[in-house]
Amino acid sequence: MKVKLISYTDVTVPTPPYKKSTKSGIVEDEKGKRQLVRIEDEHYNILKVGMEGRIEKRVTDYGEFNFFVPEIKEKKEVSKVALITGASRGIGKAIALELAKRGFNIVMNAFHDLPDEGVKAMEEIKKGGREAIFIKGDVSKYEEVEKMVKEIVEKLGRVDVLVNNAGMNIDKLLVNMAPEQWQRVIDVDLTGTYNCTRAVLPYMIQQGGGNIVNVSSMSAIDGATGQANYAAAKGGVNSLTKTVALEYAQYNVLCNAVLPGCIKTRMTDAMPQGMLRDRLSKIPLGRRGEPEEVAKLVAFLATEGSYITGQLINISAGEYV
Numbered sequence: 001m002k003v004k005l006i007s008y009t010d011v012t013v014p015t016p017p018y019k020k021s022t023k024s025g026i027v028e029d030e031k032g033k034r035q036l037v038r039i040e041d042e043h044y045n046i047l048k049v050g051m052e053g054r055i056e057k058r059v060t061d062y063g064e065f066n067f068f069v070p071e072i073k074e075k076k077e078v079s080k081v082a083l084i085t086g087a088s089r090g091i092g093k094a095i096a097l098e099l100a101k102r103g104f105n106i107v108m109n110a111f112h113d114l115p116d117e118g119v120k121a122m123e124e125i126k127k128g129g130r131e132a133i134f135i136k137g138d139v140s141k142y143e144e145v146e147k148m149v150k151e152i153v154e155k156l157g158r159v160d161v162l163v164n165n166a167g168m169n170i171d172k173l174l175v176n177m178a179p180e181q182w183q184r185v186i187d188v189d190l191t192g193t194y195n196c197t198r199a200v201l202p203y204m205i206q207q208g209g210g211n212i213v214n215v216s217s218m219s220a221i222d223g224a225t226g227q228a229n230y231a232a233a234k235g236g237v238n239s240l241t242k243t244v245a246l247e248y249a250q251y252n253v254l255c256n257a258v259l260p261g262c263i264k265t266r267m268t269d270a271m272p273q274g275m276l277r278d279r280l281s282k283i284p285l286g287r288r289g290e291p292e293e294v295a296k297l298v299a300f301l302a303t304e305g306s307y308i309t310g311q312l313i314n315i316s317a318g319e320y321v
Contacts, residue, residue, distance in 0.1 A: 003027040037068040041208040086166030088118040094291035105131040139192030189233035209252030245310030261316025284318035
């Protein structure tokens with residue numbers, strides 16, 4: 001039956017212990033009869049009063065409801081966009097390349113100018129037919145992050161995936177750690193994750209959903225000598241991940257964290273040989289992980305993990321079994 005949309009709204013309905021955002025509207029049929037309908041998240045942002053469509057009766061976990069399905073004459077293909085912070089090298093660069101392979105336009109962010117390997121990654125993404133832009137910015141400063149996200153939306157229209165990968169470490173035993181060294185790591189690793197998440201959430205809610213993946217560390221779970229600031233920051237990221245997942249599932253925004261172990265990055269390259277060999281002896285696979293292996297897990301969560309949220313996923317080859 002053909003109907004016309006008269007009005008629509010987004011109502012938050014308490015479903016203890018969580019809240020569920022329910023989108024609904026009023027439609028009118030050709031005989032002038034009106035009725036209440038539900039609307040799927042994916043359709044909400046394209047609705048206009050007067051839009052025509054049809055009614056579909058569907059069975060949900062909460063009962064049987066009538067849904068309004070708008071008539072879209074020309075369905076515009078939407079290119080999804082992923083923002084990866086700390087993407088100039090290592091794990092961040094690998095994530096950017098992996099998500100580009102899966103059809104995302106890519107925004108690479110870093111605190112400093114892109115090194116040669118970052119420039120090459122951007123060129124590779126563009127050769128593969130995807131858009132790639134670089135935005136320099138300090139994630140520890142909310143004003144810079146807010147400006148970056150606005151620029152992304154202006155240029156690419158949306159933000160579907162945020163990968164909070166930007167991080168740093170200043171390793172010292174706690175008694176030798178200056179207050180500014182403690183604070184700088186907290187500011188980048190933890191506050192930076194908050195800043196980026198806070199900035200993208202309104203856009204993700206408006207577009208009907210999104211996916212946030214935080215790159216944490218097994219140091220947050222196991223502790224690490226000389227990494228009090230780093231471990232504390234990543235522990236905060238883990239707790240933030242769970243809270244964001246609980247608060248924003250109602251808007252179809254998913255949030256998870258990956259916890260890499262001993263990955264082949266500049267951080268582990270800088271370990272003294274004796275310490276690295278001792279670390280490898282505790283890993284059942286007997287080797288460091290590759291950044292590309294972490295990237296594949298992040299990409300899975302960002303593209304296929306539609307029923308996964310609030311999880312801390314260890315990727316450490318059994319080191320912490």
